[in-house]
Amino acid sequence: xxxxxxxxxxxxxxxxxxxxxxxTFWSLISVxxxxxxxxxxxxxxxxxxxxxxxxxxxxxxxxxGLNFGQIAAITFGATAFSAEFHNGALRTSLxxxxxxxxxxxxxLSMLGALALVAGQLAGLLTFVAGQxxxxxxxxxxxxxxxxxxxxxxxLYLTLMTLFAAGLTAVLRSGVAVLGILIPFVVxxxxxxxxxxxxxxxxxxxxxxxxxxxxxxxxxxGPWAGLGxxxxxxxxxxxxxLLAVRRRDA
Numbered sequence: 001x002x003x004x005x006x007x008x009x010x011x012x013x014x015x016x017x018x019x020x021x022x023x024t025f026w027s028l029i030s031v032x033x034x035x036x037x038x039x040x041x042x043x044x045x046x047x048x049x050x051x052x053x054x055x056x057x058x059x060x061x062x063x064x065g066l067n068f069g070q071i072a073a074i075t076f077g078a079t080a081f082s083a084e085f086h087n088g089a090l091r092t093s094l095x096x097x098x099x100x101x102x103x104x105x106x107x108l109s110m111l112g113a114l115a116l117v118a119g120q121l122a123g124l125l126t127f128v129a130g131q132x133x134x135x136x137x138x139x140x141x142x143x144x145x146x147x148x149x150x151x152x153x154x155l156y157l158t159l160m161t162l163f164a165a166g167l168t169a170v171l172r173s174g175v176a177v178l179g180i181l182i183p184f185v186v187x188x189x190x191x192x193x194x195x196x197x198x199x200x201x202x203x204x205x206x207x208x209x210x211x212x213x214x215x216x217x218x219x220x221g222p223w224a225g226l227g228x229x230x231x232x233x234x235x236x237x238x239x240x241l242l243a244v245r246r247r248d249a
Contacts, residue, residue: 010097010102010103010106011106011109011110013093013096013097013106014106014107014109014110014111015110017080017083018080018110018111018114021079021080021083023079024076024079024080024083027072027075027076027079027080028072028076028114028115028118029118030069030072030075030076031069031072031073031076031115031118031119031122031157031161032069032118032121032122032125033072034065034068034069034071034072035063035065035066035068035069035072035122035123035126035153035157036065036122036125036126036129037065038064038065038067038068038069039062039063039064039065039066039126039129039130040065040129040130040133042064042065042130043064043129043130043131043132043133043134044133057213057214057215058137058139058214059139059145059146059149059212059213059214060209060212060213060214062126062127062130062131062139062146062149062212063123063126063127063130063149063153063209063212064130065122065126065130066122066126066153066156066157066209066212069119069122069126069157070156070157070160070185070205071182071185071186073115073119073157073158073160073161073164074160074161074163074164074177074178074181074182074185075164075178076111076114076115076161076164077111077115077160077161077162077163077164077165077166077168078164078165078167078168078174078177078178078181079174080107080111080165081107081111081164081165081168081169081174081240082168082172082173082174082175082177083174084107085172085173100244100245101241101245103244104169104240104241104244104245107165108162108165108166108237108240111161111162111165112158112161112162115157115158115160115161115162116154116155116157116158118157119153119154119155119156119157119158120150120151120153120154121154122153122154122157123149123150123151123152123153123154123157124150126153127139127141127146127149127150127153128141144214145213145214145222148211148222149211149212149213151211152208152211152212152222152226153211153212155211155226156208156209156211156212156226156229159204159208159226159229159230159232159233160204160205160208160229160233162233162236162237163181163204163229163232163233163236163237164177164181164236165236165237165240166233166235166236166237166238166239166240166241167180167181167236167239167240168240169239169240169241169243169244170236170239170240170243172243172247185203185204185205188203198218200218201217201218201219201220201225202220202228204228204229204232204233205229206225207220207225207226207228207229207232208225208226208228208229209225210222210224210225210226211223211225211226
């Protein structure tokens, strides 16, 4: 088992890669900035002016910025892994870490850890900052479902990052993944997801966002919805592992 688990030097090298690549690093920062920033702007503009202006579910509305933060999370996962396919970088990485499974798990472990930290900070700050503009309608952290939603926000962004990274390993192209996933979660899922009692509830973003709902969405409760998103991410991660193990560098 120890032969395949990530080791500290491999993890450290992945952190150096992420920190050194300007686009990748700033996409990570954008996960936090976009989620919190959009929430604050939306709450300031609509919070007290229009009842229900941010959605019918007040708990889900408290995480409206997540719709934009998830795009940054997808971008972070895709760009971080696609860098391995530029200018022979993957060959260099496998020279440093010859065990392909260890290399792959190290990269995804670092991506997941960073996304989780950024996501949890985003979840907490989004909720607290956004509710400060809601006046007497503001939710508090002690209200039913709020702590679960804050935690769920971080887990959601982490799984979206891993979903994008795994799919990038399969397709070997960050551009292709961004071209597929961003329209998928922004447009296709929104259109199909209008039918909560149909296949729409099993779309990755729709299912995962059940964690931020005060009422059950279709047939999926909060943790069941997160489990569906986790299955999407796991499928992509396993597909990426097979691709990295079998394909030439």
